[in-house]
Amino acid sequence: MDTTLAHTWLRAVAAAVEQRQQELTELDAAIGDGDHGSNLHRGFTAVLPAIEGLGSAGEVLTKAGSTLISKVGGASGPLYGKAFRAMGSALTEGGDFGSALAAGLAAIEKLGGAAPGDKTIVDAWAPALAAFERTGSYADAAAAAEQGALDTVPLQARKGRASYLGPRSIGHQDPGATSTALILRALADSAPGPV
Amino acid sequence: MDTTLAHTWLRAVAAAVEQRQQELTELDAAIGDGDHGSNLHRGFTAVLPAIEGLGSAGEVLTKAGSTLISKVGGASGPLYGKAFRAMGSALTEGGDFGSALAAGLAAIEKLGGAAPGDKTIVDAWAPALAAFERTGSYADAAAAAEQGALDTVPLQARKGRASYLGPRSIGHQDPGATSTALILRALADSAPGPV
Amino acid sequence: MKKLINAPETVLADALAGFAAAHPELTVDQENRVITRSGRPATPKVALISGGGSGHEPLHGGFVGPGMLDAACPGEVFTSPVPDQLLAAAQAVHSGAGVVFVVKNYTGDVMNFELAAELAADEGIEVRTVLVNDDVAVEDSTWTAGRRGTGATVLVEKIAGALAERGADLDRVAALGDRVNAASRSFAIALTAATVPAAGKPGFDLPENEIEVGVGIHGEPGRRREPLRPAAELAAEVVDTILADHHLSAGDEVIALLNGLGGTPLIELYVLYGAVADRLAGQGIRIARNLVGNYVTSLDMAGFSLTLTKADPELLELWDAPVATPALRWS
Amino acid sequence: MKKLINAPETVLADALAGFAAAHPELTVDQENRVITRSGRPATPKVALISGGGSGHEPLHGGFVGPGMLDAACPGEVFTSPVPDQLLAAAQAVHSGAGVVFVVKNYTGDVMNFELAAELAADEGIEVRTVLVNDDVAVEDSTWTAGRRGTGATVLVEKIAGALAERGADLDRVAALGDRVNAASRSFAIALTAATVPAAGKPGFDLPENEIEVGVGIHGEPGRRREPLRPAAELAAEVVDTILADHHLSAGDEVIALLNGLGGTPLIELYVLYGAVADRLAGQGIRIARNLVGNYVTSLDMAGFSLTLTKADPELLELWDAPVATPALRWS
Numbered sequence A, B: 001m002d003t004t005l006a007h008t009w010l011r012a013v014a015a016a017v018e019q020r021q022q023e024l025t026e027l028d029a030a031i032g033d034g035d036h037g038s039n040l041h042r043g044f045t046a047v048l049p050a051i052e053g054l055g056s057a058g059e060v061l062t063k064a065g066s067t068l069i070s071k072v073g074g075a076s077g078p079l080y081g082k083a084f085r086a087m088g089s090a091l092t093e094g095g096d097f098g099s100a101l102a103a104g105l106a107a108i109e110k111l112g113g114a115a116p117g118d119k120t121i122v123d124a125w126a127p128a129l130a131a132f133e134r135t136g137s138y139a140d141a142a143a144a145a146e147q148g149a150l151d152t153v154p155l156q157a158r159k160g161r162a163s164y165l166g167p168r169s170i171g172h173q174d175p176g177a178t179s180t181a182l183i184l185r186a187l188a189d190s191a192p193g194p195v
Numbered sequence C, D: 001m002k003k004l005i006n007a008p009e010t011v012l013a014d015a016l017a018g019f020a021a022a023h024p025e026l027t028v029d030q031e032n033r034v035i036t037r038s039g040r041p042a043t044p045k046v047a048l049i050s051g052g053g054s055g056h057e058p059l060h061g062g063f064v065g066p067g068m069l070d071a072a073c074p075g076e077v078f079t080s081p082v083p084d085q086l087l088a089a090a091q092a093v094h095s096g097a098g099v100v101f102v103v104k105n106y107t108g109d110v111m112n113f114e115l116a117a118e119l120a121a122d123e124g125i126e127v128r129t130v131l132v133n134d135d136v137a138v139e140d141s142t143w144t145a146g147r148r149g150t151g152a153t154v155l156v157e158k159i160a161g162a163l164a165e166r167g168a169d170l171d172r173v174a175a176l177g178d179r180v181n182a183a184s185r186s187f188a189i190a191l192t193a194a195t196v197p198a199a200g201k202p203g204f205d206l207p208e209n210e211i212e213v214g215v216g217i218h219g220e221p222g223r224r225r226e227p228l229r230p231a232a233e234l235a236a237e238v239v240d241t242i243l244a245d246h247h248l249s250a251g252d253e254v255i256a257l258l259n260g261l262g263g264t265p266l267i268e269l270y271v272l273y274g275a276v277a278d279r280l281a282g283q284g285i286r287i288a289r290n291l292v293g294n295y296v297t298s299l300d301m302a303g304f305s306l307t308l309t310k311a312d313p314e315l316l317e318l319w320d321a322p323v324a325t326p327a328l329r330w331s
C-alpha cells in the first residue's frame, strides 16, 4: 500500500460512512444503542484533517488509529483505533498489507477478546484477512468481509452490547461487522487495479 | 320538590354522570384540564350514600352540596357544592323550587364572580332559572339549560381555566354549562309529570 | 395510555402510600391526604400550607420540611384539594402563630382555599393567603381569571418558609410571600401534552414538529402553536417574553428556575439553560442563583418553564437559608 | 423526533455550557469535556473519576462535588468517553494519592477506561478500576460481555466517595467500591424507548400496551416483551427478580434506589415505591435508606429501574456522610 492509496482509502471510508451513517445507526439501534453510524462519522470526519500531508502509508494509518481512539469512544473507537494503529505499525516496519491486516485483527482480538462467531467486527475482519492472504486482492477481501457481515445475521451475539439480548440478537446483522465490510469495500474501490 | 324526587333526582344525576363522564372530560380537555367528568363522577358517587335516609328535600340537597364540596375539588366542587347547599336551604326555609334555583344561581355568582356570557355554569343555570320562572316546568328548565350550554360554543371564556385560552376558547362547548344541563335534564327525567 | 399505576382512581392514594414509605421523616395522613412535618415546633411559628392538584410532583409534598412548608395537600390529578383537607392540614400544623396558605391562582384552587379559610376561621385559626400568579402567558386583567400560578410557587414557598422558620409573624411572612410573587414571572413551552390517567389520552394533540407556546401546567393549551425551533431560539424567546413584562434592567440580579415539565431529559434542560444564561447576560442581567431540574411538572409533558425572580439581598439571604425537604435540600 | 436541542452534533457541547453556567461551584473544561471540583485538596486524597455516555443525567456530572466524585467525563450521547478525556480528568484531579475509575461494565466503557489507565500510568498516576455490573437482566457468564452497570453506580460513587473524602488510601477506596457493587443488584422495565438525537427516532418500537422487561439504560432491548400490568405487579416482579439473584434474607437491610428513566412522572415512581416497599416488607427485608427520583436516566425513556444494595453499618454510615453535588446533597 502506497501513501496515495492510504490517503485515498481513508477519504473513501469517510465518504462511505457519511453516506451510510443512517444504515449503520439503524443496525445498531436494533441490537445495540443506535450510535454506531454517528460514532464512525465523528471519527472519520476527524481523521481526514489529521492525516493531511503525512508522507507514508504507515504514518497515515497510525495517525488515523490515534484519531479514532481520541474521537470515537464507544466500543468501535478503541477497536478500530487500535486496529489502524497496528496496521500502521506493520506497514512502517516494512510489512505488506496482508501482515497489516493480520496485525489489525490481532489488536482487535487482544483488546476485545472476541472470537469468530461472537457476532462482532471479527466476523468480517477474519474472513477478509483469510481471503487477502489467499489471493492478495482487495476486492476479494472486501467481498469476504461483506459475506462475513451477512453471515452474522443468524449468530447470537456473545460480545459487545448485542450480547445482552441473548437469543433476541439472532436475525440481525452486526453493525461493526458491517462497518468493517464498508471499510474494506472502500479500499477495494480506492485501489487502482489488482494489487 | 318532595323528598322522593330529591332522592330520585340525585340518583339520576349520578347515573347520567357515570354514563357521560367521558364526554365531560373530553370537553374539559379541549379548553381546560380534562378532569370535569372524573370530578363530578367522584362527587356524585359520594353523594348517594351520604344522602341515604335523609327525610326532607332540603336536607337531601344541603347534604349533597356539602358532600360535593368535600369530595370534588377543582372549580366545579365548590360551585356546585355551594349551589346545592343554597338550594337545600331555600327549600328548608319553605321556598319553592324556583326560589331554590335562584338561590343556587346566586351562590354560584357570589363565589365565582361570573356573569352570563363568561362561558361558565352560569350560562346554563341562568336560562334554566328564567324558563322555570316563566313556566314552572322542569322540562322547560332542562331544555333552556341545554340550549344555554350549546350557546356557550361561540363564546370566549372570561372565567375559569378556559379563559387562559383567550380567543382559542371560542368554538368549544363549556363543560360546566354542559354538566348543568345534564343535572337539570336528570331532574326533568325524574319528575313524575308536570309539576 | 401507558402508565405505571394500578388504576386511575387509586393513583393519589397509592402515590401517597409510596411517599410515606420513602419519607419516614415526614408524617402522611393518608385518610385526609395531608403531608406534614413530624412534630410541632417548640415555640409558635407561622405555618405554611400549600396544596394543589397532583401530577406536579415534587410540588407540593416534596417541599415539606424544615425551612419550607409545614404541610401540603395533594388533590386528585390536576384537581385542587378540597376544603376539608386544607382544614385538616391547618389543624395539624398551626401552633398559634397563624397559617399562610400558598395558593396558585386557578379558579378551583382559589375557591377551595377560600372555603377552607372560612372553616379555619370558625376554628379560631388565623389565615393569610398568598396568591401566586406568575405566568405571563395569560393576560392579566380583572375581566379574566387572571394569571396562573406556576414556577414562582417554589420560590414563594422557599423564601417565605425561611422567614417563617426564623420566627417572623404572620403579616410579615404573608407580605414576603406576596413580594416574592410580585418579583416573579414565568413562561412555558410544551413539546407534548400530558395524559391525565382518568382521561386516558393526551390533553391535546400536537403534530410532530409543533410546539405549544405559553402552555399551562395542567395541559391548558397555550397562546399559540408554532413549529419547533432550535433550543437557543426558544430560550431566547421565553427570556424576552418574560423581560417584556418584567421591570428588570441591566445590573439587576435574578433567581432563575429552569423547570422541566416531567418528560424532558435533564440534558435538554442544560442545553436550554446555557441559552437562557447567554440571553440574560446579553441584557446585563446576572443570574445570582439557579435551579435546573423537575420542580413543577405536568405529569409526562415534555417541555420547560422558566421563572425569573428579581433578587435583592434579603431574598438571596433567605433563599440560601437551610432547607431540608425531599426535593430541595441544602444547609 | 421532538427535542429541545440546537443540533444533534452540538448537544453535548451545549449541555456542558449550560451545566457550567448552572454550577459555578464546579469547573468545566469544555474543550476536554471534563467536569471537576474547583481547587485541589489541601492534603493528597484519592480522586474518584467516573464517566460514560451522555443522556443519563444527572449521572455523572451531577455527582461531582465534596463527598462524591472528583471528576466526571461525559461522552457523546450513549457513547463512552474517549481515553484523552479520561486522562485529562486524571491529570486535573489527582493529588498524589492515586485515582479510582468508576466504570460501568459496557465493552466500550471498559476499553476506553483501560486505554486511559495505560496513558495515566505512563504519566505516573496510579489507577484502580471499580467495575460496576449490577444489572440482573443480563446473564453473567464468562462467555458474554457480562452484566451491565446501571443504578449501583450512584451507590458506588456516593459510598466510595465518602471514604475517599476521609483520607482512606487507594486500595481501600477501590476495595470498598467493589464491595458496594457486589452488594448491589438492579433491574429495569421500560414503557417507551429513548430517542437518541443523532438517530432521530426511538431505539425500538413498543406497541401501545406492551413493556420491555429487563431493558438497558441505552435503550438496549430487554429480556422480553409483555403486556403492561398494574404498577404493583411490575414492582413485585422486579423485586422478586432481584431477590432471586441476591443473597438477602429476612432481617437484612437494604438501600433502595427507585430510579426514573427520564420520561416517567415522579407520581408514578411513588406509586411503584409503595409497592416495592410492601413486597420487601413481605420478605422481612427493611429499607434502611432510599432514593426515589431520576438519577440514572435514559434520555426520554418512560420506565424505571430498581437497585437494592445490601446494607451494613459501615455502608450506611458512609451513605449518610455529607455530600454536596448538583444531584445529591445532604449534611
Ligand SMILES: Nc1ncnc2c1ncn2[C@@H]1O[C@H](COP(=O)(O)OP(=O)(O)O)[C@@H](O)[C@H]1O
Pocket (backbone or CB within 6 Å): A028, A032, A033, A034, A035, A036, A039, A040, A073, A074, A075, A076, A077, A079, A108, A111, A112, A113, A114, A119, A120, A121, A122, A159, A160, A161, A174, A175, A176, A177, D078, D079, D080, D107, D108, D109
Ligand atoms: N469485544 C468486541 N470485539 C470486537 N468487536 C466488538 C466487541 N464489542 C463490540 N464490538 C463491535 O462494536 C460494534 C458496536 O460499536 P458502537 O456502536 O460504535 O459501540 P457501542 O456498542 O459502545 O455503542 C458492534 O456491532 C460489534 O461489532
Ligand SMILES: Nc1ncnc2c1ncn2[C@@H]1O[C@H](COP(=O)(O)OP(=O)(O)O)[C@@H](O)[C@H]1O
Pocket (backbone or CB within 6 Å): B028, B032, B033, B034, B035, B036, B039, B040, B073, B074, B075, B076, B077, B079, B108, B111, B112, B113, B114, B119, B120, B121, B122, B159, B160, B161, B174, B175, B176, B177, C078, C079, C080, C107, C108, C109
Ligand atoms: N368562576 C366561575 N363561575 C362559574 N363557573 C365556573 C367558574 N370557573 C369555572 N367554572 C366552570 O367550571 C368548569 C370546570 O370545572 P372542573 O373541570 O371540574 O374544574 P377545574 O377547572 O378546576 O378543573 C368550567 O367548564 C366552568 O363551567
Ligand SMILES: [Mg+2]
Pocket (backbone or CB within 6 Å): A028, A032, A033, A034, A035, A036, A074
Ligand atoms: Mg452503539
Ligand SMILES: [Mg+2]
Pocket (backbone or CB within 6 Å): B028, B032, B033, B034, B035, B036, B074
Ligand atoms: Mg377541569
Ligand SMILES: [Mg+2]
Pocket (backbone or CB within 6 Å): B033, B035, B074, B075, C053, C078, C079, C080, C108
Ligand atoms: Mg382540574
Ligand SMILES: [Mg+2]
Pocket (backbone or CB within 6 Å): A033, A035, A074, A075, D053, D078, D079, D080, D108
Ligand atoms: Mg454507544
